[in-house]
Amino acid sequence: MNAWKWCIGCSVYLVAVLCPISGEELKKPTFPDVFQVEVQGVFVNRKMEVDGSMFYDKTNNRAAIRFLYQGVTQKLIYKFNDDEFIQIEGTDCQVSKLDPEEGLIFFPFTVKDNKKIMATPEEALYFTNSTLDEQVLSVNPSYVYIAKLDIPAYGRKDCNVTHIFSKPEVELPDCDGHACKPTLVSISLRCPAMDDDRPPMEHSYNFFRFRSTAIDPESFQAPEGVFCNSEGGKGFPEFPPYFSFSYDLLKDMEEEGEVGLYAIRKRIWYDSKLSLIRMDEFDNDGIITSSRIFDFYGGNLYSVVSSFSQCESGPLDDTIVIDKITELPQIFFKDKLSARDPRYVGVRKVQGVFYEVWSNAYTDTITDALKVEDFYFTKILPNDLKGSAQFHISHVHIYTYERNYTTRLFELSVLSRLTINNFRSVPKEWEAFDVSSCFNHDQKVGFKLKVDGPSTIKESRSYEEILEKMYMRLIITTNVSVIRINELTGVFDASTITEFTGWILNKTQVENSETGKLEPDMHTAYRMIEDAAIAGKLTLKLKKDGKDIRYVVTAVEDIPKPGDKKKDCYSGGSLAAASLVLLILGFSFGVVGYYVFLKKRRSTTNDDKVYLEPMS
Numbered sequence: 001m002n003a004w005k006w007c008i009g010c011s012v013y014l015v016a017v018l019c020p021i022s023g024e025e026l027k028k029p030t031f032p033d034v035f036q037v038e039v040q041g042v043f044v045n046r047k048m049e050v051d052g053s054m055f056y057d058k059t060n061n062r063a064a065i066r067f068l069y070q071g072v073t074q075k076l077i078y079k080f081n082d083d084e085f086i087q088i089e090g091t092d093c094q095v096s097k098l099d100p101e102e103g104l105i106f107f108p109f110t111v112k113d114n115k116k117i118m119a120t121p122e123e124a125l126y127f128t129n130s131t132l133d134e135q136v137l138s139v140n141p142s143y144v145y146i147a148k149l150d151i152p153a154y155g156r157k158d159c160n161v162t163h164i165f166s167k168p169e170v171e172l173p174d175c176d177g178h179a180c181k182p183t184l185v186s187i188s189l190r191c192p193a194m195d196d197d198r199p200p201m202e203h204s205y206n207f208f209r210f211r212s213t214a215i216d217p218e219s220f221q222a223p224e225g226v227f228c229n230s231e232g233g234k235g236f237p238e239f240p241p242y243f244s245f246s247y248d249l250l251k252d253m254e255e256e257g258e259v260g261l262y263a264i265r266k267r268i269w270y271d272s273k274l275s276l277i278r279m280d281e282f283d284n285d286g287i288i289t290s291s292r293i294f295d296f297y298g299g300n301l302y303s304v305v306s307s308f309s310q311c312e313s314g315p316l317d318d319t320i321v322i323d324k325i326t327e328l329p330q331i332f333f334k335d336k337l338s339a340r341d342p343r344y345v346g347v348r349k350v351q352g353v354f355y356e357v358w359s360n361a362y363t364d365t366i367t368d369a370l371k372v373e374d375f376y377f378t379k380i381l382p383n384d385l386k387g388s389a390q391f392h393i394s395h396v397h398i399y400t401y402e403r404n405y406t407t408r409l410f411e412l413s414v415l416s417r418l419t420i421n422n423f424r425s426v427p428k429e430w431e432a433f434d435v436s437s438c439f440n441h442d443q444k445v446g447f448k449l450k451v452d453g454p455s456t457i458k459e460s461r462s463y464e465e466i467l468e469k470m471y472m473r474l475i476i477t478t479n480v481s482v483i484r485i486n487e488l489t490g491v492f493d494a495s496t497i498t499e500f501t502g503w504i505l506n507k508t509q510v511e512n513s514e515t516g517k518l519e520p521d522m523h524t525a526y527r528m529i530e531d532a533a534i535a536g537k538l539t540l541k542l543k544k545d546g547k548d549i550r551y552v553v554t555a556v557e558d559i560p561k562p563g564d565k566k567k568d569c570y571s572g573g574s575l576a577a578a579s580l581v582l583l584i585l586g587f588s589f590g591v592v593g594y595y596v597f598l599k600k601r602r603s604t605t606n607d608d609k610v611y612l613e614p615m616s
Contacts, residue, residue: 026132026143029165029182031121032212033058036219044202055219056107061118063107064220077220078107080116082232086222091370091401091410093228125187126151126161133162141167143182151191155198159191183210221346225399225412227361227372233344236358237377237391239332240425244269244432245393249327250417268326269432272335273472274482278432279326293435294322298481298519300508302435311438313508328418329373329396331360342375353378356391370401370410395419427464436486436503443506444486445522446559447529448499449538453551455495462544463490463497466551469540470500477532478525480504497551501559504529530556 034057041050052067061080066073077086080098087094098109098116108119122128130145145163150156165182184207191201222228246267253262265286269278275296281289293302294316303312323330331341342358349355355376363370377391396418401410436444449470456462467490474485488502504522520528532538538553 028130028132029127029143029145029184034215035121035210035212036215037210038208040206040208042204042206044204045200055215056121056124057215057220058118058120061116062220063118065106066219073223075223076106077222078118079220079230079232080109080118082230083116084230084232086228086230088222088226088228091226091372091412093222093226095228095230125163127163130161130163135167137167140185142185143167155194156191156201157194159189159201162188183207217347218349221348221357222359224348224374224397225372225415227359228343228345230343233346234356236331236342236344236375237393239393241272241335242270242428243423243425244429245423246421247328248419248421250419252415264327266326268328269429270333271428271433272333274433274475276433276482277322277326277333293433293483294320295481295483298483298508300481300483302438302483304437311435313435313438329360329375329398330362331373331375342373345374348376350376355394368403369413370403372399372401373397374399393420393423426461427459428468430467430488433483434486435483436505439505441561443522444503444561445526446501446503446561447526448501448557448559449529449533449553450499450555450557451490451497451551452554453497453540454544454549456497457495458490458492462542465542466490466497466540469542470551473538473540474502474529477538478504478520478528480507480519480525484519484522484525500553503559526556526558 036053036055038051038053041052042048043050050067050069052065055064055066057063063078065076068074072090073088075086075088077084077088078098079086083098085096085098087096100108107124109116110119111117126147126149127145129149130147133144133146136142136144143165145165147161149159149161151159164185164187166185167182186204186206188204189201193200244267246265249264249266251262251264253260263284265282265284267280267282270276277294277296278291279294280291283289289305291304295302296316299316301314301316303314304310322333326332334341342360345357345359347354348357356379358375358377360373360375361371374397376394376396378394380390380392382389398416398418399412400414400416402413403409404411456466467488471482471485471488474488475482478485484505484507486503486505488500490497491499491501504525506522507519529538533553533556536552540551542549542551
């Protein structure tokens with residue numbers, strides 16, 4: 001690895017501006033604050049050759065080196081503003097503090113006001129004390145600079161360092177463009193032996209394709225699919241307590257020599273406050289095949305299979321893992337972020353669109369596979385450019401690595417692409433959690449809550465807040481599963497809410513299960529709401545325009561079931577008896593009429609004939 005340190009320490013292809021002062025007097029080359037270059041390193045004593053790239057950004061106080069060694073891409077990233085040194089080898093990433101004692105000598109730095117400042121390129125390339133030795137005018141016109149210095153970090157003394165710059169003004173004397181500036185062509189290092197364990201060292205470096213323009217920010221990031229536990233950067237955008245979106249999950253698959261994509265299409269609604277999840281599944285034609293609603297508070301699962309139009313309910317398994325069923329990253333269902341949550345990567349440009357990217361990694365406890373998730377967010381600026389920007393989730397790339405027990409390295413086995421569409425957090429789609437179709441009329445009780453309160457706009461954010469607070473107040477009052485308070489809706493008179501209507505579903509009884517046994521039945525829950533209203537406990541307190549406002553439930557009425565409507569004349573029994581009498585009478589008259597008809601058919605008089613008269 002020492003040879004690599006030598007290579008990286010000198011791997012720069014730099015612009016050097018040489019301006020004649022007077023006669024043969026030349027100004028010593030200086031270097032730009034931002035550049036990137038490719039380098040070929042030759043380690044003579046080790047008989048080894050290396051290709052790599054270097055990125056130097058003095059403006060943003062950062063640098064990076066990328067090289068290929070024994071078939072494995074390695075990358076070193078120096079973030080002086082964040083005090084981080086990142087070492088990447090394949091899929092492995094190590095993050096540490098910048099410490100000169102750890103051999104991080106490729107880019108020296110100084111400390112000022114507790115901040116680490118990256119050194120100039122001259123210092124990094126041992127060019128600070130170099131002097132002009134000669135000007136070569138032969139086949140390749142050039143300037144040669146030399147220096148002798150010690151390199152304590154490698155335990156080397158009296159090393160000869162030679163820098164060779166091109167001399168393009170020989171062929172292009174009148175050229176004043178950027179391409180005509182002298183550039184660094186090569187660096188050679190020769191150090192004598194120190195002892196038997198440290199023989200003579202000889203390295204040389206050749207430089208190509210220098211660019212002093214702005215560097216792609218991705219040069220200072222971990223590659224796609226590599227997780228680095230970096231502390232710097234922005235915090236992960238937390239998901240709202242309620243959201244819904246549709247998503248397509250594409251997985252690279254290979255079966256019997258055929259390479260293709262395995263596609264999954266679903267839609268999800270999630271309410272962390274109410275502990276509810278709904279998931280719809282679709283076939284490849286976009287037709288819904290099934291819906292499932294997970295009621296974690298009540299411990300019930302409601303399933304609807306579209307092809308059978310059948311609703312089933314049962315207890316939720318305690319071992320159920322939502323991210324396994326939905327095939328979504330765990331982060332979507334976490335109420336609070338922890339130290340293991342996604343780390344900020346930076347900005348990536350994909351097909352002309354800029355994304356803010358965060359990365360996360362974990363080990364699957366069942367398969368021992370390493371999973372890396374890259375989250376891509378679009379940054380949406382406010383229309384008036386006065387408010388704060390919002391991050392909208394766009395897509396996620398999920399890399400699954402299996403361990404190769406021969407090489408002890410992780411190798412990519414599956415790449416999944418998760419595309420997220422129509423992400424919404426407002427307004428809440430309450431109907432998504434409607435399971436009333438799983439209950440008949442005898443299994444629900446309707447209610448009307450008469451309300452007194454200030455005006456509000458229907459389908460506004462304030463109305464959504466009022467509706468949600470009323471929902472939660474009823475749940476707390478009755479202690480029923482949230483899904484049992486169904487179809488809660490506000491009834492308006494102009495801009496005033498006059499009442500809330502809804503249904504209380506009966507509790508689900510599951511054999512050999514404790515599910516629902518501790519909850520009150522629908523009639524008891526109704527009486528609890530009624531008692532709370534009489535006691536003045538069904539009151540909502542909100543803030544509007546900085547002022548406290550109240551909505552008070554003043555009375556409770558029931559909603560008659562369809563089969564309970566009052567009949568004006570007859571009861572059901574009377575109607576049934578009347579129908580039977582009419583049926584008997586109709587049958588009798590029918591027999592008599594048919595007998596008369598047959599008798600008349602036997603008559604041969606002309607009275608039975610039908611005559612057609614011509615139209616005049």
